[in-house]
Amino acid sequence: MLNVNWKPNKMLSIPLYQQIVNYIKTMISTGEWDVGSKLPTQRELSKIFEVNRSTVVEALDELKAEGLIEGKSGVGTVIVNNTWSLITSISPLKWQNYIQSGIQKPNLPTIQKINQLEFKDGMIRLGTGELSRDLYPHDMMKVILNKISENVKDLGYEEPKGSLHLRETISKYLKKHNISVSPSKILIVSGSLQALQLISMGILKSGSTILVEKPSYLSSLNLFQSYGMNLNSVSIDNFGIKTNEIIKNKKNDNSTLLYTIPTFQNPTGIVMTEERRNEILEICSKERIPIIEDDAYRELWLDKEPPPPLKSKDKNGNVMYLGTASKSIAAGLRVGWLVGPENVIEHLSDLKMQMDYGTSSLSQEVLAELIDSGLYDEYLLQLRNRLKIRRDATLNILKRYFDGIATWSKPHGGFYIWLKLKKSLSLNKLFELSYEKGILINPGNIYDFSNSQNLRISYSYASLGELERGLKILSELIKKSYFNDISKSSY
Template identity: 50%
Template sequence: MRKTKYNQIIKYITEKITRGEWSIGTKIPSQRELANLFKVNRSTVVTALEELIADGLLETKIGKGTLIANNTWTLMSVTKPINWAENVTLGLHKASMKMVKDINEAEAKKHYIQLGKSELSPELFPLKDMKRIMGKVTDQISSLSYEEPKGSIELRKAICSYLEKKGIYTSPSSVLVVSGALQALQLISIGLLRKGSTIFLEKPSYLYSLSVFQSAEMKFQGLSIDQEGLIPKEITELKTIKESAVLYTIPTFHNPTGILMSEQRRQELMKICEKEQIPIIEDDVYGDLWMDTPPPAPLKKSDKYGNVLYLGSLSKTLSPGLRIGWMVGPESVIERLADLKMQTDYGSSSLSQKVALEWLASGLYEQHLILVREQLKIRREVALKALTKNLTGLATWDVPMGGFFIWVKIYPPLKNKHLFEKALSEGILINPGNIYAQSSNQYIRLSYAFATIEDIQEGIKRLGKIIKTLV
């Protein structure tokens, strides 16, 4: 059996090399990862790697791990091959943090209990209605040509009608359909801001886990938060960097803390940003996910000068797979970013736009939200009870009024990396707080949105046991 597994490891690595999937300079998976993949002891992996090193296909470098040194053709050739491993580090866009990459990869594996995933459970996906709508849309299709640069005019009209219920009155010409809010941020980073700009944001913030603005050579300036949201007066104290600055904020059910910015704080923030002429990017993708009472109106409702770029999406409320979101802003901004979007992908999916239109225009989206809010409230209570039962004395947390997340502070001084790895080995995927700010090393972002109710209970139970073993 050991010999069979040993040969499988040899075959797996050599095929990756000969097919060009692992080019010269590529770092191969760790011994632990290979051992888990093939369900063998690390000694079996070590023996296989030693043979490949002896054959000249692999090499080990201190601090870098085990790398591809040659391929079968290079061993017989004097021509130096292309080192893609070096080339992939030369691009303008920075790579994700290693822990973020690990999380992204693990989220695709179904055997983990997902306690960090920012996505609705498949149990809440309106499969029956979605099939019916897709069938209706398909029956009506006469062509699937590219849509207008700003997106389907019918969808933009429907978005305007939907936003009126939030107190936001705008025209289709001021709406850009995007492939999710993340694409809106990418377009803003390359189309509106110059190198060296400062991004004000809550600390911690979801934006720290991305490299969108850092890749465009911009810097972050974190702002403190309390139970009412970010503290606006800190902006006035940072006079030296306000020029060429923009504020990114998630005022409603903040990611990762779940905080809901108060109405008074929103008005204070708007006044300060208007006075200091600091544009605002308002990310409102969780705004519809309230549970107890509706949240205060978006910042955009109070915007009289076109100071706020407002982002919304169906990814958190309906389906991430549709890849449909929107940005609302001054026409000049929307036209500029629509042009950039056309250069990037020639417009969001025509089919997805037609499906999104049907959801919004038919009233089914509002009906769906009622069900989602009810189910999230149940899941939130399950998570809070499990936390009380298993983490009392080990952690503290606040009760979110909406959204997906509970921001949990672990009392014992644990390193996020150790807790993350230990949890992963026990079949639990969590989002450590330090990916949202280095200063949040004692926190984890716990999501009650994706896992089943049984998995939420079991996952938090295991998490409590893990923390006890690490203190």
Template identity: 35%
Template sequence: MWTLDRKSKKPLYEQIADHIEQRIATGEFPPGSLLPSERKLANQLGVNRSTVILAFAELRSMGIVESRTGSGTRVADAWRGNITRHTPNWKRYAENGGFLPNLPFLRKIREALLQDPSMIDFASGELSADLAPIDEINAILNKQSNFAYFGYDNPQGYLPLRQALVEYLYQYRGIRTSESSIMITSGSQQSLFLITQCLTSPGDAVAIEDPSYSYSLPLFQSAGLRIYPLPMDDQGISPDDIRSLFKENRIKMIFLNPNFQNPTGTVLAQERRKKLLDIASELGLPIVEDDPYSLTAYDGLPLPSLKSMDSNGGIIYIGSFSKIAASGLRIGWMVAPHSVIQRVADARQQMDFGPSVIPQGVVARFLQSDSFVAHLERLRIQLQFNRDLLIEALQNELSGLVAYNAPQGGIHLWIKLIPYVHEGKLLDEAIKNGVVYVPGSVYGSNSGFARFTYARPNSQDIQTGIAGFARSVRKLMAP
């Protein structure tokens, strides 16, 4: 009796699809024969039905099986002939593409969440529904719209939103800019993608913080970039390391998240900011400042952006609506010199002709409304409350076994497990206990660390989730 290899890095649904394909190829399931039902196969293999659904979808995409409502799933009649002459091996195409897939840990987390939506989610870096301004956004959507046209818009983005961002960036981040220097993107990750694709070349060296969210994004490796780490302490990176990296490796760009950094929550110290800008200016190095969390500062007083301190035009600033309001609207922005904006806007037009004007219009109205300020205040209070709940749960459940620094803003807590626990086994055990989080090695750090996002789970689930995580830790610590 064939069984799944639950220790394998290959997702369960792919294992099931490969096994069924092999049984079809050997004639066990001839053309036109009915395969076991999704529910029966799920019971036999001890998996969620959604896993079998994904496996059947994989086989359908390869032309191996056909599904009809009320008739089940059958082996395709094409298998009566030589299938290799008619159907491409889509799986091989998918595996050999130039754009790399997500890291195995992230794919495992995504699969676990798909299989069990009730999983307590400390992994997803977004706000829960009760933290998002749902009522305010619905009120904007329900008002009479004044859109004049619903065709393709300027690839730089909807002009009223860019105009609203000019005021927003000056008021909240001290950045003076114009609408012609702003491009709207579908979140910070698209901004990073466009920067790596349009402003760098394969073989270029870039510097990023270590640990850093950027390590979890294969887009850097897909662009052929060589990545060099900037080690962090509790005050951020050391600017002197940039000079060393430039001398040794000729780095061409620096990627930083200086305010409530993801994943550590660290804030780059003020004295280091000035030194950083001086060194970058001296070496002619551009800095990409990713700044999604500043407005979550629990005291309401975030440090100035690097862009606001930049007098030499050496910083590309990217921000996002996702971490302060609603990730589903998919609105981010990039502030850069005109030549850069023109280049990335041209690439954006080739990709999708620009973002939808409807969510852009919603965000423009929300940023200019009185509701935005009230929402930010509520958000800061609730995030701090969730952070305190998470820390209290860790102290109650794992006192003496974890170490951390309480962030003063943002949505993540970076913890270090004091005893050695195998990283992969711990995540597997946590999933069995109904909890997901992100192992530290995803962000470039050595194993033994983990990122817990306290914005995603509901407040009432935080204690339960940490109790499940603690059971997982203690089980693996047992002799």
């Protein structure tokens, strides 16, 4: 979707529709908007331009008459020509054909919209999975950055596996989770997503099967599918993955891998029990199924420490373990780590060098200094207390506004409350109605391709005042939707 950051001037004598025509023609003719690009809907353009919808229709009709845009069934209005090509009779290069032939597939439309709206001023973000700016440790980071500025000699490229200093630090740090691993078996990555990309590129063949929890964060990504992998769902209950479904969904060759977030699962917040973890390790070891354990939320426990990681009981090198600082400190730090067999780490580090020649040296130094100084552990204690206040306040807000229209469980860590609506309605329609009211939600159908009736509510990002206002408006939209019976709309 094209970004539009312009409004017609209502003080000019030029008709509003003509100003819109001139603006769109300029964006097309200058190459800012490419042939094949899709325009926002009439309704969205009306809101962006702050004009009546009839004004937008009049402008679009003129552009269609000039052969610049065209309405396509099931796609919307797209740019089909540019003014230069009309004058010279030269057929424009169709970049859209190149885009569509690319290996990496685009995000789901809803996720693309979420990524755009997250940066819109005034939007209350009820589903964002990162820490609020209010929780950013300004004083601690000032100390760390000042110390680094005095001690760091240069910021050149690091070793293929990442900074030895940081890998040694993480090796020591993981011991408190009963994970004993040498620095040579650790790869520093630019967040967990890059680790997953490296795994899909480096150790899986096209047609491999990835077993994912239902619902799962991974379902919102096209990462594995872009490389020709198949996602098979395994159900979860309040204890974690239903282990009998692992064997049922396993392929009979060496091309099956299990991806799991056993601790404060995204999006449900479920913590897999220790008994279930042991069962999974035993089954996967016997069936020779590698495991990717994503442990992004481990440090964010609020009531009691969760069971030890799967990796802590891995005797056969069966588990590849992902950790990150994105959830506990700042998403923009972009530092994570992958722990695995040394030959796998060697191979993936080579691929990473081909990809970006290394994670930011500055970010690696920051994380190493944070952990080495002991400030990170002190900060986590404060963060847990502040997140606990936010969680409890959000649960109280939900009780006020959602009692009778939804159910939920109390999470014991992480960022999320998995809200289940009591009556069926179109989540796509609710998503649209919400963002028109300045409320951004994460509908459950981006984590579960079935007819989910869930919403992922985050208590980590929006302020308590925003959570109160946003959830109140959302509850009113849901009640109105029930009343108007949009449950029968396929939308």
